[in-house]
Amino acid sequence: MSEHGNSEQQALAAVRDRIDAIDLEILQLISERARCAQQVAHIKTGAQGGAVQFYRPEREVAVLRRIKAANRGPLDDEEVARLFREIMSACLALERPLTAAFLGPAGTFTQAAAIKHFGHSVITHALGAIDEIFREVESGACDFGVVPVENSTEGVVSHTLDSFISSPLRIIGEVCLRVHQQLLSTAPDLASIRRVYSHQQSLAQCREWLDRHLPTAERLPVSSNAEAARLVVSDPDAAAVAGLQAAEIYQLNVLAECIEDEPSNTTRFLVIGKQDAPPSGQDKTSLLLACKNQAGGLHRLLAPLAAHGLSMTRIESRPSRRGIWDYVFFVDILGHRQDPTVSDALQTLEQEALLLKVLGSYPVAVL
Ligand SMILES: O=C(O)C(=O)C[C@]1(C(=O)O)C=C[C@@H](O)C=C1
Numbered sequence: 390m391s392e393h394g395n396s397e398q399q400a401l402a403a404v405r406d407r408i409d410a411i412d413l414e415i416l417q418l419i420s421e422r423a424r425c426a427q428q429v430a431h432i433k434t435g436a437q438g439g440a441v442q443f444y445r446p447e448r449e450v451a452v453l454r455r456i457k458a459a460n461r462g463p464l465d466d467e468e469v470a471r472l473f474r475e476i477m478s479a480c481l482a483l484e485r486p487l488t489a490a491f492l493g494p495a496g497t498f499t500q501a502a503a504i505k506h507f508g509h510s511v512i513t514h515a516l517g518a519i520d521e522i523f524r525e526v527e528s529g530a531c532d533f534g535v536v537p538v539e540n541s542t543e544g545v546v547s548h549t550l551d552s553f554i555s556s557p558l559r560i561i562g563e564v565c566l567r568v569h570q571q572l573l574s575t576a577p578d579l580a581s582i583r584r585v586y587s588h589q590q591s592l593a594q595c596r597e598w599l600d601r602h603l604p605t606a607e608r609l610p611v612s613s614n615a616e617a618a619r620l621v622v623s624d625p626d627a628a629a630v631a632g633l634q635a636a637e638i639y640q641l642n643v644l645a646e647c648i649e650d651e652p653s654n655t656t657r658f659l660v661i662g663k664q665d666a667p668p669s670g671q672d673k674t675s676l677l678l679a680c681k682n683q684a685g686g687l688h689r690l691l692a693p694l695a696a697h698g699l700s701m702t703r704i705e706s707r708p709s710r711r712g713i714w715d716y717v718f719f720v721d722i723l724g725h726r727q728d729p730t731v732s733d734a735l736q737t738l739e740q741e742a743l744l745l746k747v748l749g750s751y752p753v754a755v756l
Pocket of ligand 1: 426445446449452476478480484
């Protein structure tokens with residue numbers, strides 16, 4: 390070996406020794422942290438009768454926000470937050486493993502959102518439909534549920550909004566996920582593709598790409614994009630529009646990557662549970678409202694929000710399907726229901742609205 394090669398080997402060995410030593414220190418610290426989480430569990434179990442709330446969303450976001458603020462690189466803020474997300478997920482699983490229901494089968498973006506929110510130690514349960522997720526959490530069979538609510542290209546997921554009208558569940562968190570769609574198949578190329586399966590939202594997100602590259606292929610909506618991937622395993626003339634996770638799980642070829650029409654295509658998911666999330670300092674509140682069906686009704690309904698200086702980040706209207714109200718409105722505002730300005734505004738709103746249901750106050754997504 391040349392002299393140069395030799396000194397390179399030595400330099401490499403020295404840095405690797407340093408890395409080995411650091412890894413042991415990190416391991417010790419992580420183990421110490423995990424023992425602290427066990428102590429926390431012990432304290433919580435002692436302090437609370439009945440159901441113990443091991444999962445504390447407001448504390449988790451406080452930990453992640455603090456880490457991001459303290460970070461000085463070279464890893465970027467998102468990356469360090471992701472690492473700490475996983476450490477906390479493992480610590481929480483030691484207190485008690487959490488279960489989260491998602492729109493299955495395995496490999497959907499909803500599963501990816503559940504893991505992004507809770508970390509990899511959460512036990513995910515695949516369910517076939519959005520209303521099944523609500524029922525699973527309502528019955529207590531799962532601790533939490535994760536449901537898609539809106540996509541930046543395609544708009545609202547109406548099934549989710551409709552489920553909130555009759556469900557007693559609360560929104561306890563939100564997750565935003567960049568959604569990259571892939572064209573998956575057992576076929577080697579596009580030439581033989583006659584059918585394209587996916588969730589209707591995913592088909593819509595790739596409409597222009599499909600018009601251009603597969604203009605004659607039939608588009609068939611199914612219950613989820615992972616279900617589409619599962620279907621094409623036994624249909625060589627078909628392709629699925631789905632995520633990379635589905636390609637791995639069902640061992641399909643990626644015939645085309647990132648086929649979404651909007652490169653910034655993002656889906657927002659909601660985390661649902663039985664308990665409210667306490668204030669975290671940076672929160673959102675989701676409301677369900679109905680107003681009198683008369684001129685200026687909606688304006689009067691929203692006036693208290695403006696009067697209290699609250700920012701509205703979203704408003705959606707849906708036919709109520711109940712016959713009591715014509716339309717209901719889903720409104721998101723910044724702030725927690727326990728913040729004085731929000732609670733004052735809600736009191737005024739209650740007098741104006743035919744219906745006011747606070748669907749939940751929850752921390753603004755950190756990751
Ligand atoms: O602080 C707590 O209440 C904990 O249970 C500890 C911890 C953590 O690992 O930091 C774990 C789970 C909770 O959701 C929040 C934080």
